[in-house]
Amino acid sequence: MGKKLRFITNVLCIFVYLKNSNNSIMSKEQIIQLPKIEDVRGNLSFIEENWHIPFAIKRSFWIYDVPGGEQRGGHAYRETEEFIVALSGSFDVVLDTGEEKKTYHLNRSYYGLYVPKMMWREMNNFSTNSLALVLSSTKYDESDYIRDYDQFKNLVL
């Protein structure tokens, strides 16, 4: 029974990977659906680096206890790629290429948003008790941040 379940899980993983990868390298932002193992004891989802997401995880951090109306982010990264999941509650991630802005509403723990490098991002509209998990492709390095919007625009356009 254990082997059968493992086989089904592996097939599901391959399916999710092919669906996510769309047979191409991810260079654009996108919502990625994660595996969800449904169980009467409670559901389980997971993420493996270079598999469900297109980078190796060097760092994880989480954002919580955000007061109503507050926003986070307001910067871009030169090199860092991220994967953002609403583990609890909901919030919006506004991504800006310098030419176009798109808002992604995250509200499920089995969906995440892949954010490539050189995207201006803001996070807002946090619900009460929301918990944002962020997986990062780099260790913390302040010199990777672009915190000035005009500088960002000059670099991308």
Ligand code: TYD
């Ligand atoms: P910052 O990335 O600017 O937060 P946000 O984009 O969510 O508004 O980080 C806020 C502060 O936390 C800043 O002083 C740097 C520090 N920090 C670390 O020391 N390590 C980390 O991994 C992160 C993400 C932030």
